[in-house]
Amino acid sequence: MALALYRRYRPDTFEGVIGQDQVTVPLMRALDEGRLTHAYLFSGPRGCGKTSSARILARCVNCAKGPTSHPCGECESCKDLATGGPGSIDVVEIDAASHNGVDDARELRERAGFAPARDRYKIFILDEAHMVTQQGFNALLKIVEEPPEHVMFIFATTEPDKVIGTIRSRTHHYPFRLVPQEVMGPYLETICEKESIKPEPGVLKLAMRAGGGSMRDTLSVLDQLMVGSVEGVITHDAAVALLGFTPEALIGEAIDAVIDHNGEALYGVIQKVVVGGFDPRRFVEDLLARVRDLLVLTLAGDRAESVLSDTAEAEDMDDLHRQAKALGLSALTAIADIINTTLGAMTGAISPRMRLELLAARLLAGSENGFVAPAAAPALGAPAPATGAVASAAPATGGAAGGFAGASRGGFAGASQGGFSGASRNRSQSQPQTPANAPAANAGGWNAAGTLNPAGSAGQTGAAGQAAPAQQAMPAAAAPAALAASVTNATAPSSDSRSTDEKWNAAVAALPQAIREYVTRDKVPTVAFGPNRKGLPCLSMTFDKPLSQHAFALAVDNSGKKAAIVVMDAVRQEFGADAVIAPAAVAANGERVESVKRLSPEQLAKVKQQIAMAKAGLAASSLGAGLGMHSGSEPKAQKPAAEGNAEDADGSHRASGV
Structure with a gap:
């Protein structure tokens, strides 16, 4: 019978332990410096090397030339504890899952009293230590606290919190972690070379994905794939079929069907999943992973490609960028919520195919409605829309293919410079406006x-209040x-024929000089007026660069009143008592603007220093440099402009409740 791969390649030294430097390096240093303790606690996920490291530690401690971090491999103790060795009489491995009571603890105490038969220390390795009962731990407490000079304990567990605190406090705790693919990948390639196996591109990634970061599980999966290899070659299709992963082509086809509102294509994908024998739940998980990748690309762009899921690299990145651009942040977020809800409901589902079909229906319905709440029914007596309504209205700037509402980043604000900052994604969500006051x-x-x-x-409406035909x-x-x-x-009430720019100039002229200097035309080159998400009239201010917006957010007048409040009072004199203000998320120079509230103390101090230098005429050519907010970079998640809060993301006020 062939020895399993994970047993053949079990390490015999700490150098052979993969991806656990946070444990092996301190232990090797302690061995070389003679600073060992009497009890250790190794914790971490399954298959990460806890028990193997415990055996290696025992081998290092009992080596004839030790204690040493590099066992000789020649003495009897090293040979007995090596991979495939018979084991040592002085190193006792106990399965705590089946020896977890008081009687077992009493027997261990009696055995610990005897001196080692041959080696330097008598070492007890308790695997699955969390299975020991509280009474069993209490029975062990005394000997773990004050063991004989020749006794050492090593506890290994996947759940360290279940080891009682009095035991944990008497041990040196070393946490093991899942092995990252960047470390595991080269190691698997080395094993394949030793085994004369040639995996096709992407096969090792599938094996690591199935192993979930566990070295033992990954080697078990690779061992199974090797058994089914044809003439020493592991094909990608065979790996996908064996491990049950959904082919990337099917995932991409499903996303494209949602983008195109193509119900026939989407239900065709479901038919392929069912007929092909793929696990429906795994298909939903893989679909959610794809949406996650598209969200990452939407938020962070090309620089995020290094953190995409392990299957994303096999897919053409151009297709991922195309899908991310077509859907947009708002639609992707809604799709992720729908898929995640379905995934939670599939646990124990009697008819998983029905769950998939219902998921397809929700995605298609969401794409038709722009992934927003359906529009409210018109009020009784309201005129019905005229027949022959325009069916091919131009999509929103930067919107998704197929007309997804809110598909562009940031909604109206992200569509273009000077656009509505945080305007309503769907006017059905805001309060209806009457013809008398509707912009x-x-x-x-x-x-x-x-x-x-x-x-x-x-x-515009006429003076008599009649709307244009x-x-x-x-x-x-x-x-x-x-x-x-x-x-x-958009203009304000119909009785005022002035343009938005004319009203804004009048509002600026009414400001005190100490505040006016922050909102002059060279500082605020573009303004736009329209409803925000709460239906309030909102004046969006686009500053020339981020530093100007930061200076405005931090400025106060001679009485200590914030500049944002002073400007909003002046704006309400021109645009109406309910008007609010909000800065745009993108400056006129194309840079994204980070809220001063979300700047780190170091960044805020630098901003204040640059503002002072600008006032003194000593600023450099690019006052926005050095803040990590270059053109094309993405800001941290911030509240959309004009949400109706007391203050917006950059200190500009809106006055809630008006």
Whole structure:
């Protein structure tokens, strides 16, 4: 009978233990310096080398030339404790799962009283130590606390918290960890060379994925794959079929079906999963892993490719980027929630195929609705949308293929510089506006009533309160995307014919000089006015660079009042008593802006220093450099602008409850 792979390659020295330097290095140093203790606790996940390290430690301690970190391998003790050796009479391995009571502890105490027959120490290795009962631990407590000079204890467990505290406090605790693929991969390649096995590209990644970071489990999987190799070659298809993973092509096909709103293609994928004999739960797990990779790419871009899942590298990265761009952050987050909910409900499911079909229905329904709540039904008496509504409205700037609502990063704010900061993803979520106070769209855009203004028309209500005649009605589901694409400067009440820029100039002119200098046209080149997510009228301010926005967030007037509050008071004089302000998430120079509240103390101190230097005329050419916020970088997760809180992500006020 062939010896299992994990047994043939069990290490005999600490140098042979893979990926556990946090344990092996201190132990080797303690052995060389003669600073051993009488009790050790090795903890960690299964198959990470706890028991093997305990045997190696016993071998190092009882070596004829030791204690040493490099056992000679020639003395009787080293030979007995080597891989395949008969074992030593002075090294006792006890399975605590079946010897966990008071009687077993009493027997161990009696055996510990006798001197070793041959070696330097009598060593007791208690495997699965967490299985010992509390009474058994209490019976061992005295001898573990004050053992004879010739006795050493090594406890190995996957659950150190179940070892009572009085025992743990008398041991040196060394935690073992799962082995990362960067360390395990080269080791598996070495084993394959020794075994004259040639795995196809991606096979070792599948084996490591199935092993879950456990060295023993991974070697067991690799051993099974080697047995089924054909002429010394492990094929990728055979590995996928044996381990039950879903082919990447099926996962990609499912994502593309969601992007294209193609129900036939998505249910075709489910049919392939069922007929092909793939595990439905594993398919959902793999689908969730793909969505996770797309989220990482959306948030961090190309620099995140190194942290993608182990199967992502086998897929064409261009396809991953295409799918991430087509869906966008909002849709991907909603998809992840739907899949995760389904995955939790599949535990013990009687009909997993039905769960897959219901998952497909939810994903298709979400893609049709833009992965947002469905629009509310119109009020009784409200005119029905005109037939012949525009079916091919232009998608939102940066939106997903197929018109996913909120598919662009940051919604309206991330679509372009100066866009609505945190505007509503779906107008059905905000409060309905009456024709008297609804802001009208620019010429050629969708107005507040959900109709399309003719190109070249003013798109505003007249003085008598009559709305401009609508050319075509727009479906409620298409309103947010079309509004985001066309609206750039929404106006306030119809009685005021001034543009947004004219009102903003008037508000700036009314500010005291100490505050005005922070919001001049060179500091705030672009403003936009429109509803936020709560339906409040919001003035979005796009600063020229992040440092200008930080200076505004930190500024106060002569009375100690924050600049943001002073500016909002002036804005309300021009735009209405309910108006709020919010800075855009992207500066005019293209850099992402980090909130001053989320800057580290070191970064905040540097910002304040740069602001002082700028006021003194000593600033460098690029005052935003050095903060880790270069163009193209992604900020930390921050609240979307204009959420309606008392303060926004950069200190600008909105006044909640208005």
